[in-house]
Amino acid sequence: MKYLVLIQARCGSSRLPNKVLKYLSGKTTLQWLIERVQRSRHVDEVMVITSIKKNNLPLIRLCTELGIRIFAGSEEDVLDRYYQAAKLLHPENIVRVTADCPLFDWRYLDLAVEQMDSDTDYMAELTESFPDGLDIEIIKFQALKKVWKEARLSSEREHVTLYIRNHPELFTIQNLECPIAGIGDKRWTLDEEEDYELISRIYRHFLSKGKEDFITEDILAYLKEHPELEKINQKFARNEGLAKSIANDKTVETEN
Secondary structure, three states: OOEEEEEEOOOOOOOOOOHHHOEEOOEEHHHHHHHHHOOOOOOOEEEEEEEOOHHHHHHHHHHHHHOOEEEEEOOOOHHHHHHHHHHHHOOOEEEEEEOOOOOOOHHHHHHHHHHOOOOOOEEEOOOOOOOEOOOOEEEEHHHHHHHHHHOOEHHHHHOOOHHHHHOHHHOOEEEOOOOOOOOOOOEOOOOOHHHHHHHHHHHHHHHOOOOOOOOHHHHHHHHHHOHHHHHOOOOOOOOHHHHHHHHOOOEOOOOO
16 A cells, blocks of 8 residues: 555544534535545545544544544554554555645645655645645655654654654655645634634535535635635634644653
């Protein structure tokens, strides 16, 4: 297997509980995300990875109904969750996608795969040139294994690829630049109620026209016609969760 997509999802989000099971025009946000990822030309399999907490049972049931492989692992050590899930299938590359990205554009995943150099350990949009919510990361399995063995900060265990970013001297890293300039400040992620309102409006608009395969350019055109929509969630900062994790950092013991 060359490309395994691992979608990180759980029901216990503190800012927007059960966001992965919220409905957007007849389907859950997670189902829409899965379907959009599956449009990629290069993906071999999509797996959802969650934690062993009991409140994730509805999510596990949904994936079972959709015929999507699901893995349940550590709640706090997300890095271990990724590694243990990937180890089951031992892919050459892991594509990391988080469940708060229901506007995911599969074309950019294909772009990343096609641009990724053979010696690259980790590829991501390092310059944040994509809207928040179109995040893509590709990490070689061997690099993930190294991170799993060596990362010791709690922030690096929670945020799977942070150790790589903190130690660029240990890895070959490649940037993925958005082909559309000047849109990196847009917020299309799903973390707050206001985000859900904006994304719901976007889905309703396109599905009312029978268009499920809407892409980034379509969204930009719609928002240009209705600029007031972007004000709905503009007060929130990017990567608030990461900043909080770093502020509360500590060294953790692992069984590696």
